[in-house]
Amino acid sequence: MSTLANQIPNQSYASTLSRLALQIKTWGKALGFAQVGICDTDLTAEEAKLQAWLDKGFHGEMAYMATHGMMRARPQELHPGTVRVISVRMDYLPPEAGFATNLTDPNLGYISRYAGGRDYHKLIRARLKKLGDQISAELVALGFDAADFRPFVDSAPVLERPLAEKAGIGWTGKHSLILNHEAGSWFFLGELLINLPLPVDIPIQEGCNSCVACITSCPTGAIVEPYVVDGRRCISYLTIELQGAIPEEFRPLMGNRIYGCDDCQLVCPINRQAPLTAETDFHIRPQLKQPDLLSLFAWSEAEFLKQTEGSAIRRIGHKRWLRNIAVALGNAPSSPEIIQALSIRKEQADVDNIVKEHIDWALIQHQSKSPQLITARRKTERLIRTVKKGLPRDA
Ligand code: B12
Ligand code: SF4
Ligand code: SF4
16 A cells, blocks of 8 residues: 555546545534634744744743744644644534623623533544544545544644634634634634645635724733733633632632633624534533522532533632632622621631632622722623624523
8 A cells, every 4th residue: 555645746646635625524524523624734924923922921821832832833743744734613602602691690600601511622632533534544445555643622732723724714813713704713623633735725814804892802901912812811811721829900800700701702793693513512511501609619629520520620620610719709799698608618628728818809809899890890791782782692
């Protein structure tokens, strides 16, 4: 047998690759990917932007972002032999998202809608592996060697967004996420690095025009310039990635967001027609749907692990969960129940010094609310009005 990758180009070789590229898109869709695109591995143009982002320290505590250096922009070094990247999109917007309902009531915890169901990492990686196996089986049936491929989703050291943009999945929005007119931005990305010189897709033109809604609506001013997010300011980072104490300046701005944040996507006009997910695995679990902060705060570690089994939320652990909820309880309207819950929790064995410090902060908020909270609440009210008007199905 011979490798298709090493064949001397001729017409039948080119048509085999073109046919294969079409088949890959059909197989990908059958596996649940809403879109499949193909690009080459050249991300040279991104290297300076990635370096500038790292130089400014925008990755904060996410050391893995710097550890891999420029390998993140060089898929061919990450998996030698790679000449193409098959980039896929999987939609996650769940039915009954209830965004406005959730943000309106400060006694409820807001969990980013990508995280209400099953952890996407394993699911997408397994489907990408199936796609790779299918490609290999076809090559073997045609008398060639199997393909050499490696699937990636999220955590791996590869620049997923620039690859998706090159593969025609969408354009880079000013919030730095990939979006397109048909899909909006509520989707995960994944990639298959592969050694086949498949024909590549054409990138689509940017469609943000003069809009800056995501920049002005971000609660913490994390979108520091169009297309650039200072990770350290993003609520997603503060609630999920940051291990230690949440800087005080951000706490009142977080409102009731206890795991991730969706605001920059909620105000985006391109999300008006966004499709709902076809995966029931991404539907919100009943215990995480419009959840009451006090109930979540009462979970013991064992209960937290049980309720978040198979979910991405589990990765942050019980202590960071309590830390985040303590902040949200500090931002909630004062009530004897909240003050009592905070005071009791502080004395329990499963809280460490960091959680205690956040509880103390929350208790102080119940003596006198910070003026920043009032401004932040006004901003959220504007957001709620935008959501009700722009996303009535999901409000
Ligand atoms: C680190 C990380 C984060 C960090 C930092 C975010 C950031 N913007 O970099 C934090 C924790 C804050 C985060 C938050 C979120 N994340 Co995140 N994150 C990642 C991760 C692991 C790496 C991103 C990265 O490399 N950042 C470094 C910067 C330098 O790269 P970049 O953002 O791609 O920036 C490029 C462009 O902005 C461009 N650029 C710079 N200037 C200019 C100018 C112009 C004109 C243009 C066109 C481009 C451009 O150059 C940069 C370098 O190529 C990726 C997965 C992956 N492996 O890629 C997921 C990923 C980007 N996250 C994702 C998601 C869903 C989120 C959240 C929505 C989750 C949530 N709801 O809480 C938020 C959104 C916040 C936001 N507005 O970005 C998805 C995005 C899917 C999509 N539709 O695009 C990804 C791809 C994960 C996945 N596999 O699906 N994330
Ligand atoms: S996810 Fe929230 S905090 Fe992060 S950039 Fe978007 S709006 Fe800002
Ligand atoms: S809110 Fe506006 S600027 Fe931001 S990504 Fe959407 S269209 Fe682009």
